[in-house]
Amino acid sequence: MSGLTAVRRAPATTPVGRPAGLRPGWLAVGVVAVLVALVAGVSLGPVSLPPGRVAAELVNLLPGVRLDSGLTEREIAIVTELRLPRVVLGLLVGGLLALAGGCYQGVFRNPLADPYLLGVAAGAGLAVTAVIALGAGAGGALTGLPVTIPLAAFVGSLGAVAMTYLLGATGGRGRSTATLILAGVAVSAFLSAGQTYLLQRNSDTIQQVYSWLLGRLATAGWHDVRLVLPYFLITTVVVLLHRRELDVLSVGDDEATGLGLHPQRSRYLLIAAASLGTAAAVSASGLIGFVGIIVPHTVRLLAGSSYRVILPLSLLFGGAFLALTDVVARTAAAPAEIPIGVVTALLGGPFFVLVLRTARRVLT
Secondary structure, eight states: OHHHHHHHHGGGSOOTTOOSSOOHHHHHHHHHHHHHHHHHHHHOSSSOOOHHHHHHHHHTTSTTOOOOOOOOHHHHHIIIIIIHHHHHHHHHHHHHHHHHHHHHHHHHTOTTOOTTTTSHHHHHHHHHHHHHHTTOOTTOOBTTBOOOHHHHHHHHHHHHHHHHHHHHHTTGGGOOHHHHHHHHHHHHHHHHHHHHHHHHHTGGGHHHHHHHHTOOOOOSSSHHHHHHHHHHHHHHHHHHHTHHHHHHHTTOHHHHHHTTOOHHHHHHHHHHHHHHHHHHHHHHHOOOOSHHHHHHHHHHHHHOSOHHHHHHHHHHHHHHHHHHHHHHHHHTTTTSOOOHHHHHHHHHHHHHHHHHHHHHHHHO
16 A cells, blocks of 8 residues: 555656756756847848847847947848847747746646636637727727727736636635636637627628737737736746745645645636736737647656746747747748748647647556
8 A cells, every 4th residue: 555655646756866956057058049039030031131140239239239230220120120029029928828838737737738728718819809890900999998909818818717717716615726627618618609609790800800819929119028028027927936836736735735835825826927927928919829838848858847947948948939930930931921820730739649648658
């Protein structure tokens, strides 16, 4: 009996020979990945620019630094006013989605959990569809009210999470993460049905709605970056400050309570922070799938299973992944542009199968 107990408790411990802390080498690799994605994203496009000159111009943005990049005024404008805001937005959105995905996987103890688990996608989709169908259009206002598509997506996302929490809370004190997941499935189905009804009643808006649903990082300046940045900072600080608690939660609520942790409070704080970041990402980019699964799971396989490792690296590699994916979306079918959600789906589909096979081997 003691042997069986030991086998059951083994997955909760850190693998032998693999430290729980974040290695400086992996952190350096993550930072380099972000820098490479930044330079590549700004250099590549309909008008290709030399990466070395682009890197020099980016260094010029630092205070007190002035290098001769060799770029013309027109090329400098392309770098600083067109491409750089889009790449920075990709870094923020990708980092948020990957960080939220890793957080959800820790809270629900499931490597297949993603940032849209609690109805964020369905809530944003319904809200955006309603705004477009009722006449707001892209960036416009609805009947004199400042209801724009990003605002509708943000409010719809958080509204869906609130509905999921309230529905899950009907289970009383005995509610569990499984109850919350089932509530998220029910809320998503309900909101998706409402979106389908609106699309059927307003078929002329289908193309515009699906253009948003497939995801995009198109931006006309730094406005979207400034909108997302505060939520990025809040989510990042809260999740990273509490990342050690996810390792404690992985051993079970009884053991976590014995170690002085309040499991339910920690769980819902992390869910709230991750949901806030996901809502902000969705409001700026639309629905971009698979980032929250691909990146955290890859980090888990390569760098370690501790969330002290997974979450910081997911933040870095998630941003780099989405910025580089956006390069593919912009250049693969140039001068046309592929929706970035299509590219992430093409990459995420096979990876999702790999995750399923890995999870099955772990369980059997």
